[in-house]
Amino acid sequence: MFPVVSRSIARRAATHSIRCMAQKPPTPPKSAQAPPPPPPPSENQNQQSSSKDAAESAKDASKTPEVPREPMMTRQNLTSVPSLDFSPPDPKEEAQTTGARSSRDTLTSAEQQRQTMGRITFAILTVALGLGLWNMGREWDEEELKKKKLTRETDQSGRWDRMKTRVTEMFDVFVEPAWSELLPPPYPPPHQKPYTLLLSIDDLLVTSTWDRQHGWRTAKRPGVDYFLAYISQFYEIVIFTSQHSYTAMPVLDSLDRYNFFITHKLFREATRSVNGQVVKDLSYLNRDLSKVILLDTDPSHVASHPENAIILPKWKGDPRDKGLIAIIPFLESIAIYKPQDVRPILTAYQGKDIPTEYAKIEAEGKKKHIEEWQQNKGNTSNSFGSFFGLSSSRSAQNAPPTYLEQKRKEAQQQYQEEQAYINKNRDYLEKLLKQDQDMMAQMVPGNFWEALDQLRGNPPKALLEAKEKAEREAQATGQMPPSSGKA
Numbered sequence: 001m002f003p004v005v006s007r008s009i010a011r012r013a014a015t016h017s018i019r020c021m022a023q024k025p026p027t028p029p030k031s032a033q034a035p036p037p038p039p040p041p042s043e044n045q046n047q048q049s050s051s052k053d054a055a056e057s058a059k060d061a062s063k064t065p066e067v068p069r070e071p072m073m074t075r076q077n078l079t080s081v082p083s084l085d086f087s088p089p090d091p092k093e094e095a096q097t098t099g100a101r102s103s104r105d106t107l108t109s110a111e112q113q114r115q116t117m118g119r120i121t122f123a124i125l126t127v128a129l130g131l132g133l134w135n136m137g138r139e140w141d142e143e144e145l146k147k148k149k150l151t152r153e154t155d156q157s158g159r160w161d162r163m164k165t166r167v168t169e170m171f172d173v174f175v176e177p178a179w180s181e182l183l184p185p186p187y188p189p190p191h192q193k194p195y196t197l198l199l200s201i202d203d204l205l206v207t208s209t210w211d212r213q214h215g216w217r218t219a220k221r222p223g224v225d226y227f228l229a230y231i232s233q234f235y236e237i238v239i240f241t242s243q244h245s246y247t248a249m250p251v252l253d254s255l256d257r258y259n260f261f262i263t264h265k266l267f268r269e270a271t272r273s274v275n276g277q278v279v280k281d282l283s284y285l286n287r288d289l290s291k292v293i294l295l296d297t298d299p300s301h302v303a304s305h306p307e308n309a310i311i312l313p314k315w316k317g318d319p320r321d322k323g324l325i326a327i328i329p330f331l332e333s334i335a336i337y338k339p340q341d342v343r344p345i346l347t348a349y350q351g352k353d354i355p356t357e358y359a360k361i362e363a364e365g366k367k368k369h370i371e372e373w374q375q376n377k378g379n380t381s382n383s384f385g386s387f388f389g390l391s392s393s394r395s396a397q398n399a400p401p402t403y404l405e406q407k408r409k410e411a412q413q414q415y416q417e418e419q420a421y422i423n424k425n426r427d428y429l430e431k432l433l434k435q436d437q438d439m440m441a442q443m444v445p446g447n448f449w450e451a452l453d454q455l456r457g458n459p460p461k462a463l464l465e466a467k468e469k470a471e472r473e474a475q476a477t478g479q480m481p482p483s484s485g486k487a
Helices: 003-024 043-063 109-138 142-149 159-172 224-231 245-255 326-337 343-348 354-378 383-387 389-400 403-424 426-443 448-455 461-477
Strands: 193-199 208-210 213-219 236-242 262-266 270-276 277-279 294-295 310-312
Touching: 109 159, 159 208, 193 224, 213 245, 224 245, 236 294, 245 262, 245 294, 270 389, 326 354, 326 403, 403 426
Parallel strands: 193 236, 193 294, 236 262, 294 310
Antiparallel strands: 208 213, 270 277
């Protein structure tokens, strides 16, 4: 019985010792300092500890039977036991290279072909770019000479200058106006008005207002309808706005419903971009700048030609505003007296309240006109009234109107006649407007194939059908002879 128990106890003790060795923490690195050894115990401590050990061993002997000790396991015996040490390996024990060649240093045949094709493509693109730049230095053609207003004789540019100009023009599409001439050539006299008036939209003719009931709305400035209708007798009215056409056109259709007063419309694509600012460059206008006036509310818009500009305060939606009406006498006086160059006049009024300053000048001119008339013709006509001190007032009333007042009266009369004509024929004008809108709607292609036909130069199908319908109706009523069948 005892030998079996002793073997089992020995096996458990061996297993316990192996687990303790597996759970033993890894040895610290050599660089770490070992803790100092404990001081040697004194003689009294040795005697006390020996007496305690003897007492404890006596108690253990009385409780448990004595077990024969197994021989201590050596390092050779532990070689057959699997290691349970999970500590990181020693950094000095690094994997040694075998000397084999890495796959990263070699390329497959497909990769070599890709690299070769890449080099060939880069070389072809480089040669094509060089040939393209060389071709850009060619001589100007007739259209380019006409655009630059040059001739073969006056052109002194070399190949390098021509190439640099053409390369620059490729990138100017993002900052320059879409066309070199924003307006078509002027009409021949007497249809063309002598002066051109450029008008902005934002905060000059209209503004955006907001309230709780309606939200955002576009409000017309007080007197804007009268301003456009009256001043269009003297000027070629051109709307020059920094807005895009799809936002500005509904506003313009409301201001000039029948296209009576506004001659041309220029939008955002007609402006320049200078240092990120929108600029209305008048040099692209295709008009004599000595006869051009620009009304705006933003000084940065007229940075290229401030001598042609009149900067008015922004309208903020005040229903009692009269700023637009107040500028009319100044503009009509320029158109009536017809100066050779408007720029010195506009420069003289820069930084001033033009309506107020011009009203003073016109009042002085009127007073001088009365005084001259009194000296020449009116000094004997009111001698009886001068006795009562009434000669000056009566002579002023009887004085003939000035040249400016005569032309102003004629313009007022013409304005009233135009308004009477519009009111009388409003139904007919609405009918013509509806026909134009229907015609424009018919010009829009209905599908992809109709768009291709229009690109080839063929008229829209809906337009042809409308024309044939009109011809059949005319034939049915006998207003025109039947067609011969020829296209």
